[in-house]
Amino acid sequence: MLLVLAALPALLLAEVADFGTVPKGMNPTLYSSDDRVIQLDESTFNETIFCTRPDCPSFIVEFYSDWCGHCRSFAPLYKQLGKDVHSWNPVVRVAAMNCADSVNSATCRANGVQYFPYIKYFPRNATEPTSGNLLRAFRTLSEMRDQLTKHVMDDYSVNRFDDWPNFDFLKDMTTFSELWEEMGLNSSAEFVALVFENHPSSLTGAQLLMDLLPYTDRLYARRALKNHPLVEALHLTDFPSLVIFKKGQRVPVVQAELRRLLLNEMEQFLHAEKEQSEVEVQFTARKNASEECINEPEKCKLRYYVSESDMLKAMRYAILRETARTGAPLSGSNLTALHGFLSMLHDHFPVMTVNGDDEQPLPRSSAAISVFARLRDWLEERGANVNDSEYAVVDVDDFQKEFLAAEEDAGNPFPITAEWEHCKGSTRQLRGYSCGLWTTFHTLSVSAYKQGNNASNASPLPLLSSIRAWVEHFFGCIHCRDHFVKMTTRTFPIEIEAKRFDDVYLYLWKAHNIVNARLKGRDTEDPQFLKYQFPARFLCNNCSASEEQTIKPFLLSYYSDIKPYTAPVEKANGNK
Ligand SMILES: Cc1cc2nc3c(=O)[nH]c(=O)nc-3n(C[C@H](O)[C@H](O)[C@H](O)COP(=O)(O)OP(=O)(O)OC[C@H]3O[C@@H](n4cnc5c(N)ncnc54)[C@H](O)[C@@H]3O)c2cc1C
Ligand SMILES: *[C@@H]1O[C@H](CO)[C@@H](O)[C@H](O)[C@H]1NC(C)=O
Ligand SMILES: *[C@@H]1O[C@H](CO)[C@@H](O)[C@H](O)[C@H]1NC(C)=O
Ligand SMILES: *[C@@H]1O[C@H](CO)[C@@H](O)[C@H](O)[C@H]1NC(C)=O
Ligand SMILES: *[C@@H]1O[C@H](CO)[C@@H](O)[C@H](O)[C@H]1NC(C)=O
Ligand SMILES: *[C@@H]1O[C@H](CO)[C@@H](O)[C@H](O)[C@H]1NC(C)=O
Ligand SMILES: *[C@@H]1O[C@H](CO)[C@@H](O)[C@H](O)[C@H]1NC(C)=O
Ligand SMILES: *[C@@H]1O[C@H](CO)[C@@H](O)[C@H](O)[C@H]1NC(C)=O
Numbered sequence: 001m002l003l004v005l006a007a008l009p010a011l012l013l014a015e016v017a018d019f020g021t022v023p024k025g026m027n028p029t030l031y032s033s034d035d036r037v038i039q040l041d042e043s044t045f046n047e048t049i050f051c052t053r054p055d056c057p058s059f060i061v062e063f064y065s066d067w068c069g070h071c072r073s074f075a076p077l078y079k080q081l082g083k084d085v086h087s088w089n090p091v092v093r094v095a096a097m098n099c100a101d102s103v104n105s106a107t108c109r110a111n112g113v114q115y116f117p118y119i120k121y122f123p124r125n126a127t128e129p130t131s132g133n134l135l136r137a138f139r140t141l142s143e144m145r146d147q148l149t150k151h152v153m154d155d156y157s158v159n160r161f162d163d164w165p166n167f168d169f170l171k172d173m174t175t176f177s178e179l180w181e182e183m184g185l186n187s188s189a190e191f192v193a194l195v196f197e198n199h200p201s202s203l204t205g206a207q208l209l210m211d212l213l214p215y216t217d218r219l220y221a222r223r224a225l226k227n228h229p230l231v232e233a234l235h236l237t238d239f240p241s242l243v244i245f246k247k248g249q250r251v252p253v254v255q256a257e258l259r260r261l262l263l264n265e266m267e268q269f270l271h272a273e274k275e276q277s278e279v280e281v282q283f284t285a286r287k288n289a290s291e292e293c294i295n296e297p298e299k300c301k302l303r304y305y306v307s308e309s310d311m312l313k314a315m316r317y318a319i320l321r322e323t324a325r326t327g328a329p330l331s332g333s334n335l336t337a338l339h340g341f342l343s344m345l346h347d348h349f350p351v352m353t354v355n356g357d358d359e360q361p362l363p364r365s366s367a368a369i370s371v372f373a374r375l376r377d378w379l380e381e382r383g384a385n386v387n388d389s390e391y392a393v394v395d396v397d398d399f400q401k402e403f404l405a406a407e408e409d410a411g412n413p414f415p416i417t418a419e420w421e422h423c424k425g426s427t428r429q430l431r432g433y434s435c436g437l438w439t440t441f442h443t444l445s446v447s448a449y450k451q452g453n454n455a456s457n458a459s460p461l462p463l464l465s466s467i468r469a470w471v472e473h474f475f476g477c478i479h480c481r482d483h484f485v486k487m488t489t490r491t492f493p494i495e496i497e498a499k500r501f502d503d504v505y506l507y508l509w510k511a512h513n514i515v516n517a518r519l520k521g522r523d524t525e526d527p528q529f530l531k532y533q534f535p536a537r538f539l540c541n542n543c544s545a546s547e548e549q550t551i552k553p554f555l556l557s558y559y560s561d562i563k564p565y566t567a568p569v570e571k572a573n574g575n576k
Contacts, residue, residue, distance in 0.1 A: 015047060016044060017045075017048045019033075019038055021038065023044070025041055027101040029096075030096070030098070031079065035079045038094065038096070039096055041098075041101070049061065050128065056124060057090060058121065058123050059094075059126075061119070061122060062117050063108055063111060065098065066101075087210065087213050092152055099113055119134070119135040140405060141409070165212075169200070170194065191246055192221070193242060195240055196236055196240060197224070198226055200225065219244070238321060241256060293530075301538050301539055305421075308562050309563075310420055311439055311562075312413060313420065315368065316414035320404075324399065327396060329394060329396060337473040346372040347448070348444045349372065350444075353561060379399075382394050420435070426527060431529065434480070441467055442509070442555075444463065444467075445507075446555065449501065449502060464494045506548060513534055516534065535551075
């Protein structure tokens with residue numbers, strides 16, 4: 001009898017807190033009602049977290065104290081989390097409680113809060129404070145999101161709530177009709193999105209499924225593993241990747257490398273599925289290039305420039321994808337090569353564009369440099385570049401994960417879905433990545449030259465060797481790699497041909513022209529970008545390959561004048 005009476009007042013006061021609910025209490029709070037963080041207090045905690053309604057979500061709760069400096073500096077990150085996973089709301093919600101406020105002290109004590117901030121995940125059918133699981137302290141959004149996802153997956157694996165997304169991996173199937181059938185049973189959506197992942201423990205797919213919750217009526221999304229029969233049928237090689245089918249069609253409407261950033265583009269796709277292939281048509285309709293370059297050299301010249309976007313795209317592929325192509329771990333000489341390459345990129349990747357007296361910063365490239373530095377340090381922590389590095393072994397999945405976290409923390413400096421600019425080929429098979437690589441190598445060499453020109457001991461060898469080592473260990477075009485290694489060690493050896501410091505860029509210019517000469521007229525030559533000996537007359541009228549003095553100022557200025565990255569222009573309404 002006494003018990004019932006004691007519980008009564010609390011029951012009467014109980015309320016469920018939601019976004020925007022103003023918590024009771026005297027102290028200032030670290031969150032406001034605009035934040036995507038639910039603010040709890042003594043009177044709402046039980047009813048919200050230990051909810052018994054059928055549509056209750058699970059929760060992540062930060063117990064903080066408004067006076068704690070640590071909590072204050074953590075709050076912006078937690079707000080970011082709230083925003084970032086807002087679409088996950090039907091599954092999990094982000095909440096917080098100020099333990100410094102005396103009205104909340106009993107709840108904080110019941111939750112065993114030992115320090116601030118103290119963060120717990122409460123499973124969907126938590127019934128008491130001890131059902132909450134403590135989360136590790138975290139420093140980055142991606143780390144926090146990953147931990148949260150792991151807890152949600154654990155919750156799902158035990159309870160398999162059928163009103164949550166289906167996080168199970170798609171079962172093997174041999175025909176597309178089985179896929180439509182599976183989809184039809186569960187959803188009336190017109191698209192199916194499949195995320196193919198490397199490992200059952202991968203979190204990317206689960207995160208995407210939750211990101212897509214607002215689109216449940218348009219898109220039925222599932223996870224699948226990379227040994228699924230569809231992987232071979234679709235020739236998928238990079239994981240995780242995303243494929244979207246229109247129901248009933250075997251040719252995907254979207255096939256892309258998957259990362260979280262893709263979401264924006266997916267939303268665009270869902271909003272407007274038109275305007276496909278226009279760009280391609282435009283391009284092939286262009287005039288015969290060699291005629292243009294003879295008759296209208298000024299116009300042709302405009303197609304030749306150094307693009308920041310191309311370089312960033314190429315470096316992302318080189319570091320993130322090429323290194324993990326085989327899945328083999330990094331160790332010994334390939335680990336040293338990757339470390340050396342990152343370290344060289346950090347030192348020499350240009351962060352300014354220079355056109356005559358006009359200098360401008362390249363903020364995307366500066367952010368990319370912080371990614372290079374973080375990866376370099378990360379490899380060093382794992383034993384790269386120390387005396388006993390021969391024993392160091394780095395798992396490529398871990399390395400990829402670190403890359404993705406690092407780029408996200410740096411504000412995603414690498415364009416993913418942007419088209420190639422200068423390096424765009426007239427078909428998808430031409431130019432692109434290999435053009436981006438050459439362009440980056442030349443730009444790096446010119447940038448290194450300008451940085452180190454006055455050092456008395458400046459040598460062209462470290463930069464050239466680090467490029468060669470990367471090519472030797474990672475360049476996926478195997479015959480390119482073999483030719484390049486043979487040329488740079490035997491037929492036109494770096495160690496003999498590159499003596500003075502200006503050879504750091506002159507060597508690459510000559511080596512590239514040797515390659516151009518060999519490839520001239522082959523079917524890999526893009527009719528729009530013939531394999532001229534560089535620079536062609538239309539680029540530099542008074543350059544003469546036999547007189548290096550005429551080439552040097554041209555190369556230095558051409559590879560310093562970088563077209564800054566510009567975000568793709570939004571298609572204006574009513575565009576004709
Ligand atoms: C290290 C390496 C080795 C390769 N080896 C081979 C191979 O053995 N076989 C093969 O088929 N393909 C090879 N390739 C690919 C090939 O060289 C081209 O990259 C590809 O054919 C695309 O050509 P592209 O027209 O886009 O111009 P690219 O040759 O890629 O050049 C990119 C841009 O660099 C500029 N440029 C061109 N020449 C020079 C120069 N001499 N100095 C400075 N700037 C220049 C131009 O603006 C050009 O558009 C290799 C690529 C690399 C990076
Ligand atoms: C959680 O709830 C589900 C149904 O909502 C139930 O099937 C499951 O047994 C519950 N789990 C626990 C641990 O209480
Ligand atoms: C909340 O629930 C706990 C038991 O889980 C109980 O001890 C406590 O008194 C409740 N608090 C309120 C305000 O109802
Ligand atoms: C999809 O349909 C099958 C067959 O009816 C069913 O077993 C499965 O639980 C459904 N999945 C979802 C997420 O509804
Ligand atoms: C382009 O024009 C040149 C010069 O007129 C000609 O030799 C070449 O065959 C043309 N190429 C194509 C693909 O039309
Ligand atoms: C790196 O080198 C080690 C040791 O030689 C080798 O086992 C591994 O396959 C290589 N990894 C890659 C990605 O080439
Ligand atoms: C190199 O030295 C010259 C003159 O000695 C000076 O004008 C120039 O700014 C220096 N360049 C760099 C990159 O330090
Ligand atoms: C090339 O010629 C132009 C004028 O035609 C001149 O301004 C420029 O300095 C010359 N460049 C070289 C490298 O000689």
